[in-house]
Amino acid sequence: MSSVSDSTEWLEADGLGGFASGTSSGIRTRRYHALLLTATTPPSERKTLVNGLEAWVETARGTWFLTSQRYAPEVVYPDGVTRIKNFELRPWPAWRFELDETLGIEQELFVPYGRSAVVLIWRLAGDPGNRAKLIVRPFLSGRDFHGTHHENDSFIFEPKLSGDQVRWKPYNGIPAVVAQSTGSYRHSPTWYRNFCYVEERARGLDYVEDLASPGLFDWDLLAGAATLIFFAEGFSDIGNEDGGTVGIANKIRAQELERRKVFSNRLSAASDSYLVQRGSGKTIIAGYPWFGDWGRDTFISLRGLCLATDRLAAARDILLEWASTVSMGMLPNRFPDRGVQPEFNSVDASLWYIIAVSEYLNATRARPDLEDRAVTEKLHTAIDAILSGYSGGTRFRIKVDEDGLLAAGEPGVQLTWMDAKVDGQVITPRIGKPVEVQALWINALWVGQSFSSQWKPFFTKAAETFAIRFWNQMRNQLFDVLDVDHQPGAVDASCRPNQILSVGGLPLVLLSMGRARQVVKTVEAALYTPMGLRSLAPEEPGYVPRYEGDAWHRDSAYHQGTVWPWLIGPFIEAWVRVRGNTREAKELARKQFLEPLLYHLDQAGLGHVSEIADAAPPHTPRGCPFQAWSLGELLRLDQVVLR
Numbered sequence: 001m002s003s004v005s006d007s008t009e010w011l012e013a014d015g016l017g018g019f020a021s022g023t024s025s026g027i028r029t030r031r032y033h034a035l036l037l038t039a040t041t042p043p044s045e046r047k048t049l050v051n052g053l054e055a056w057v058e059t060a061r062g063t064w065f066l067t068s069q070r071y072a073p074e075v076v077y078p079d080g081v082t083r084i085k086n087f088e089l090r091p092w093p094a095w096r097f098e099l100d101e102t103l104g105i106e107q108e109l110f111v112p113y114g115r116s117a118v119v120l121i122w123r124l125a126g127d128p129g130n131r132a133k134l135i136v137r138p139f140l141s142g143r144d145f146h147g148t149h150h151e152n153d154s155f156i157f158e159p160k161l162s163g164d165q166v167r168w169k170p171y172n173g174i175p176a177v178v179a180q181s182t183g184s185y186r187h188s189p190t191w192y193r194n195f196c197y198v199e200e201r202a203r204g205l206d207y208v209e210d211l212a213s214p215g216l217f218d219w220d221l222l223a224g225a226a227t228l229i230f231f232a233e234g235f236s237d238i239g240n241e242d243g244g245t246v247g248i249a250n251k252i253r254a255q256e257l258e259r260r261k262v263f264s265n266r267l268s269a270a271s272d273s274y275l276v277q278r279g280s281g282k283t284i285i286a287g288y289p290w291f292g293d294w295g296r297d298t299f300i301s302l303r304g305l306c307l308a309t310d311r312l313a314a315a316r317d318i319l320l321e322w323a324s325t326v327s328m329g330m331l332p333n334r335f336p337d338r339g340v341q342p343e344f345n346s347v348d349a350s351l352w353y354i355i356a357v358s359e360y361l362n363a364t365r366a367r368p369d370l371e372d373r374a375v376t377e378k379l380h381t382a383i384d385a386i387l388s389g390y391s392g393g394t395r396f397r398i399k400v401d402e403d404g405l406l407a408a409g410e411p412g413v414q415l416t417w418m419d420a421k422v423d424g425q426v427i428t429p430r431i432g433k434p435v436e437v438q439a440l441w442i443n444a445l446w447v448g449q450s451f452s453s454q455w456k457p458f459f460t461k462a463a464e465t466f467a468i469r470f471w472n473q474m475r476n477q478l479f480d481v482l483d484v485d486h487q488p489g490a491v492d493a494s495c496r497p498n499q500i501l502s503v504g505g506l507p508l509v510l511l512s513m514g515r516a517r518q519v520v521k522t523v524e525a526a527l528y529t530p531m532g533l534r535s536l537a538p539e540e541p542g543y544v545p546r547y548e549g550d551a552w553h554r555d556s557a558y559h560q561g562t563v564w565p566w567l568i569g570p571f572i573e574a575w576v577r578v579r580g581n582t583r584e585a586k587e588l589a590r591k592q593f594l595e596p597l598l599y600h601l602d603q604a605g606l607g608h609v610s611e612i613a614d615a616a617p618p619h620t621p622r623g624c625p626f627q628a629w630s631l632g633e634l635l636r637l638d639q640v641v642l643r
Contacts, residue, residue: 017043032289117231204550287624295349304632329389404461505570545616561615569633
C-alpha cells in the first residue's frame with residue numbers, strides 16, 4: 001500500500017512515448033496529468049486527449065463521489081478523495097473507496113503496452129442494497145501536452161455512436177478519442193472551468209485550464225463490473241478487436257498481467273517505462289512527464305535500464321539507431337525528428353555513447369546469441385568517427401589541445417551536462433577543459449585503443465596530463481575546469497561533483513589511489529545528500545539551496561547546488577573502489593548510501609527516482625518525478641556495482 005497524497009504520482013507508459021499519469025489522491029496537480037496522452041509521432045508530438053473524469057455512485061442509501069478536483073483559486077470539490085482507503089501501485093494503479101461501513105468500490109487503471117489506450121474498471125465491494133449506479137463524466141481537451149486548454153467555440157462536442165463505442169473528434173488535426181464501454185452513454189455537453197494545477201503554479205507557469213465534457217456514462221454495478229476503455233483512433237488496434245468490451249478488456253488485462261510478471265522487482269518494472277518505440281527501433285525517454293529522448297540521458301541511463309536488466313537486444317537497437325547520426329564526430333543531444341534540424345550542443349553525449357557501446361559489447365561476449373560481427377563493426381565505426389572528429393576538431397571549438405586534453409566551448413553555448421541557459425545566458429558555461437569531459441575523453445580513448453592502435457598514444461598522453469594538471473593541491477580535490485575560456489593556466493576551483501567521474505562511474509580510475517581517496521572524501525563531505533550529490537558545495541559563491549520559483553529562478557539554480565540523484569551512481573562506485581571493491585565495502589555502501597535513495601521510491605514518482613532535489617534539507621524532490629538516468633544509475637548500482 002502506498003500513501004494517498006497529492007504529491008505522490010503514478011505513471012503508466014504505453015511504450016510509444018504516450019502515457020497516463022496522476023496522483024494517488026486522484027487530484028490532478030500538473031497539466032501533464034491525464035488518462036490518455038498520445039504520441040502522434042512516436043515518441044514525440046504528444047497530445048493530451050482525455051485529461052481526467054468525474055465519477056460518483058448512486059445507491060438507495062445515498063450518493064458518493066469517487067473523485068476530487070482542484071479549482072482556482074484553491075477549492076477542492078467534490079469530496080471523493082476522503083473516501084480513498086487504499087492505493088496500490090503494482091501491477092498497476094488501483095484504489096479502494098469506502099462509501100459507508102458496508103459498501104466499497106474498487107477501481108483499477110492500466111495502459112496496455114504498444115497501444116495508445118487506457119483501461120478503467122470499477123467493481124462493487126459489499127452490499128449496496130437494490131440499486132448501485134456508477135456515473136462517469138470524462139474531461140477532454142485535444143491539446144499539445146505542454147499547454148493548457150481554455151473554453152472556446154471551436155470544440156466539437158458531437159459524438160459518433162456505434163455499438164458500444166462513442167467517438168469524439170474535438171479538433172481537426174488531433175486524433176479522435178474513442179470510448180468503448182459496457183455502460184450507456186448520454187450526451188450532455190458542458191464546460192468545466194478553472195481547474196487549478198498547483199505544480200505548474202509553483203513552477204511559475206500557466207496553471208488554470210478549462211476542459212470539455214461531452215456527456216456521461218452510467219453502469220448498473222449490480223449487473224457486474226463497469227469497464228471503460230479510451231483509445232486514440234489510428235494509434236491503437238483495440239477498435240478492430242472482436243469480443244465486445246468485456247472480452248477485449250479481459251484479454252488485454254490478462255496480456256498485461258503476463259507481460260508484467262517478468263519484472264522481478266519494482267525497479268525493473270519502472271525501467272520498462274522509459275524504453276519506447278522510435279520508427280522501427282527503440283529509444284529512451286529521458287523523463288516523464290515532459291522530456292523526450294535525449295542523447296546524453298540515453299547513454300548514461302542505458303547502462304542501468306538495459307544492460308543491468310539484461311535487455312541487451314534493446315540496447316543494441318538503441319545504439320545502432322544512434323550510430324547513424326554521427327556528424328563531424330558529434331552525436332545530437334536531441335534525437336532528430338523527421339524534418340527537424342538536429343541539435344549538436346553537447347561535448348559529452350558522444351563520449352557517453354562510446355562508454356555505453358563498450359559495456360554493451362562486453363555484455364554480449366558472454367551471449368553468443370547476440371554476438372554479431374556486422375553490429376560490432378558498425379559500432380566500432382561510430383566510435384572511430386567520434387574520436388577522429390574530436391581529435392581533429394569539430395563544432396564549438398571541440399578539439400584535442402597540445403597537452404592531450406579535450407578543449408571545448410564558446411560563448412553562448414552550453415556543452416556539458418550542466419546546461420542551464422536563462423534569457424540567452426549560460427549559467428555554468430564551463431568553457432575550456434571540464435574535468436568530467438576529460439575523464440570521459442580518456443575512457444573513450446581507452447575503449448578506442450582496444451580495437452585500433454592509433455588511439456593508444458592519445459590515451460597515454462591524455463591520462464598522464466590529467467593526473468598532473470587537474471590536481472588542486474591546496475584543496476585536495478580536482479579543478480572543475482582548466483584553461484577557463486581557453487586561457488592557458490586559468491582555473492575554476494569550484495567544488496562540484498564532476499570530479500567524481502575520475503574515480504567512479506567510468507571504467508578507469510585516473511588518479512593514484514591516495515588522491516582518489518581524497519576526492520571521494522571531499523565529495524562525500526561537501527556534496528553528498530541522501531538524494532544524490534549537490535551540483536555545487538554550499539560554501540561556494542553562487543550556491544542556491546532550493547530549486548523553486550519561476551523558470552528564471554529555477555534554471556538559475558539548476559546546477560548551482562541542486563541535488564542530482566544520477567550522480568549517486570559514480571559516487572558509490574568510487575566510494576567502493578577506494579576501499580578495494582571488497583564485499584564488506586559493498587554491503588556498507590548499500591546500507592549507508594543506497595537504502596536512503598530506495599526510500600525515495602515512495603516519496604514522489606512512485607517506484608521511480610526524481611530528476612533533482614533541493615540542495616538544502618529536507619532535500620525536497622523537484623523536477624521530473626520519473627527520470628531515466630536517476631533510475632538507471634540506481635539499477636546499475638543494485639544489479640552491477642554492488643553485486
